[in-house]
Amino acid sequence: MAWLAPSDPFDVDQMAQPVVGIASRLVQHDSGWHQHGRGQLLFAFAGSIRIMLAGATSVLPPIRVAWIPPGTPHRVTIRSEVEYRSIYLDEAYLSAHLSGLAIVTMSSLLSEVFERISLLPFDTDWSQGAARNLLAVCLDELATARQEPMLLPVPSDPRLARLDIEELPPELETLSHQIGVTTRTISRIFRRETGMNYQAWRQSWRLLRAVDLLASGLSVTAVASDLGFASDSAFIAFFRQMTGETPKRYIHKAG
Template sequence: MVWLAPSDPFDADQLARPVVGIASRMVQHDSGWHSHARGQLLFAYAGSIRIMLPDATSILPPIRMVWIPPGTPHRVTIRSEVEYRSIYLDEMRVAAPFAGTAIVAMTPLLREVFERMSLQPFDTDWSAGAAQNLLAVCLDELATARHEPMLLPVPSDPRLARLDIEELPPGLEDLSCRIGVTTRTISRIFRRETGMSYQAWRQSWRLLRAVDLLASGLGVTRVASDLGFSSDSAFIAFFRQMTGETPKRYIDKRG
């Protein structure tokens, strides 16, 4: 059983097997920017993880997992207590499940397979027996997993350095006053660097955060209030417009 304490030294790139799985529990952790020679599948078994890439960010509640290709700089932050599972794949010996960074829905079967793989000893032989079957099922499930459009592009323009993406982004006029940049300039920056207007980007942020809060067990009323909606019905209408489903149905289908 490969259960790592936060203080345990670990470097998947130094291990010999083509597949390495780990399980760990952390509280208020910041990995700092880093990368791996192996590709990484990362999943929050309980709690939520924020994953940051050079040009995008996302939140991983227990209904989603991320594939980080080899050599991709990333940073993982945890605000509360999280149990996470991670599987590292050597692409020289195991086919990559996706061509680039991807966030996909965690199915019940994939969740069970992922759990078993993450707890296998580091010296497991993945070329035979039950371990080989587990790997095959995992890759098959990943091949058909539903992709989630939950990677939010982040502008790099230094004039927006004071925009805190950890908190609810302000309205356009408010942001303009805070950073001393015209609304037209802000809109131009967001169009150029994210491919969407500031308002569309802000709505995408709210959706990302809404799914995180709902998946953590908070009710619609609390989520609507936290995200600045005037009422439950306004939040539900927004959520349905963005996803095609009510909040409850969305979470139930992915839980």
């Protein structure tokens, strides 16, 4: 089986097979910045994964799949314990629906197929038999999977260098005082570099962090407090507005 212990050496670009699936369990992991010559499909079977890219960040709960195109610098961090699955694909298997980086919905069928592919041996022959059929179903499901707005663009303007995206972003007025830049200038920078105003960007940040914390097992009350909401009900209303689901229902779907 393609199950890896954290200490096992692994370099997918040195492997002969055009498709490579792996399964592993990691605790408080930081991959550092790296890239692969192959495309990567990444799925958190249990727990949540944070993905950082040049100019963007995202959180991957168990109901989402990340597609990372070949040659894309990225960094993966895990704050607790996560079981993850990953499938690496040669360019020969890429098509129009696997072009740019994307976060897509994980259907029940895709989850099952993903699991089976991830656990197949490294020397699997993908050109025939059950392996070829599994891969075909996986790619077909990805072709119709719904893309999710879970990629948060991060501004690069040097005037915002003191904005720590690891922490809850402050209110606009507070940020203005902290960095010595007018609120109008901050708004203009965010619209130019992220496509949204600062308030919308801050709300998107809170949604990503909420998903991360909920998937890590924190209660609604704890998450609401961590993200600065006045009450559980205020947080639930925010979450429903952003996702169409209550926090518990959202995470229940991921379980």
